Amino acid sequence: MNTKLLDSLVEIIHSLTEDEQKALLEKLLHFVPNEQEEKSSLTPLEDESFLGMWQDREDLADSSQWVRQLREEEWGG
Numbered sequence: 001m002n003t004k005l006l007d008s009l010v011e012i013i014h015s016l017t018e019d020e021q022k023a024l025l026e027k028l029l030h031f032v033p034n035e036q037e038e039k040s041s042l043t044p045l046e047d048e049s050f051l052g053m054w055q056d057r058e059d060l061a062d063s064s065q066w067v068r069q070l071r072e073e074e075w076g077g
Contacts, residue, residue: 013021045051060066 013024016024054060
């Protein structure tokens with residue numbers, strides 16, 4: 001961050017009353033991500049909707065064979 005800008009911000013904050021500083025701090029904390037909230041908002045992998053979406057595809061039962069076949073079709077090889 002620009003040193004002049006940082007110095008200006010510090011100067012402005014120091015010019016505020018204690019109540020104004022507390023109010024500013026509360027507003028700023030609202031924008032800082034809370035690590036615990038972030039963790040709780042994550043969906044466990046086993047609950048993701050995409051999990052198992054190809055489980056009934058018979059052509060993917062042997063994924064190595066599927067890739068080999070796809071490569072042969074695309075590149076002849």
